[in-house]
Amino acid sequence: MSDNHIKMGKTTPMQFIMAVLGGLFAPLVAIILxxxxxxxxxxxxxxxxxxxxxxxxxAVDARIKPVGTLVVADANAVHVELTGEQVFNAVCTACHTPGALGAPKFGNKGDWGPRIKQGYATLISHAENGIRQMPARGGNPDLSDLEIERAVAYMADAGGAKFTPPAAPAAAAPAAAAPAAAPAAAAK
Ligand code: HEC
Incomplete structure (x- = not known):
């Protein structure tokens, strides 16, 4: 015990300082590293x-892309005109196949004969505006005039008429030529 005390006492101030510096310096170096x-x-x-x-x-772009690139149908965009048969199968058939509400049956010449005598233009007008139980445009206001004209011709022709619906939708450019051709076709 006393020996130890003597040894400790022999530590020079220099040694003490070195020990303290070493003790501080080592962790400092470690911290710096x-x-x-x-x-x-x-x-x-x-x-x-x-x-x-x-x-x-x-990834976010990829996720929102489908929405971003969606082509939203514009009301003013080109309307794809259905054929008379397509319009009939989509809308008119509901009444005109079973003869519902007294509708002239599709393909029935007895039903269609007197109506065909009214002429294509009158039938078109009745189909577009409605007549008695026949709703305007078959109840589908989205149908264009051309589609109605085609559907009327399709149905009337199946009932014995020989109507020719206006050919192609009057596009912007050939619009001038179309009206001249249409009456000639309808007059037949
Ligand atoms: C809700 C049932 C119904 C639908 C759908 C319907 N029709 Fe009719 N349609 C009738 C009825 C009923 C009549 C007979 C009306 C009358 O003369 O009293 C008729 C008559 C007609 C006539 C003859 C009109 C006349 O002057 O003699 C035409 C042409 C016609 N429909 C076209 C169409 C076309 C084209 C469509 C499809 C776009 C269509 N209809 C869809 C019920 C319907």
Whole structure:
């Protein structure tokens, strides 16, 4: 015990200072190294984070893309005109196949004969505006005039008429020529 005490007492101030400095310096070096390491790791992650953000953005873009590229049908967009048969099968058949509400039956010449005598234009007008139990445009206001004209011709022709519906939808350019041709076709 006393020996130890004597040894401790022999520690010079210089040794003490060195010990204290060493004791402080070693952790300091360690701290500096750790901080340096962390900084390095962080620095190496900066581009990664940017890349990650990019890929996240790309993923989000990919997810919202279907919505973004949706082609929303515009009311003013070109309306695809159905054929008379398509209109009939979509709308008119509901009444005109069974003869519901007293509708002239499809393909029945007895039903259609007197109606055909009224003429194509009158039938078109009745189909477009409705007559008695026959709803305007068969109850589908989205049908264009051309579609009604085609459907009337389709039904009337099946009932013995020989109506020729106006050919192609009057596009912007040939519109001038179409009206001249249409009456000639209808007059037949
Ligand atoms: C809700 C049932 C119903 C639908 C759907 C319907 N019709 Fe009719 N349609 C009738 C009835 C009923 C009559 C007979 C009306 C009368 O003369 O009293 C008729 C008559 C007609 C006539 C003869 C009109 C006349 O002056 O003699 C035409 C042409 C006609 N329909 C066309 C169509 C076309 C084209 C469609 C489809 C776009 C259609 N109809 C859809 C019920 C319908």
């Amino acid at each position: 750790i901080v340096g390491l962390v900084m390095k790791v962080q620095a190496s992650h900066i581009p990664d984070t940017a890349k990650q953000a990019e890929s996240v953005e790309a």
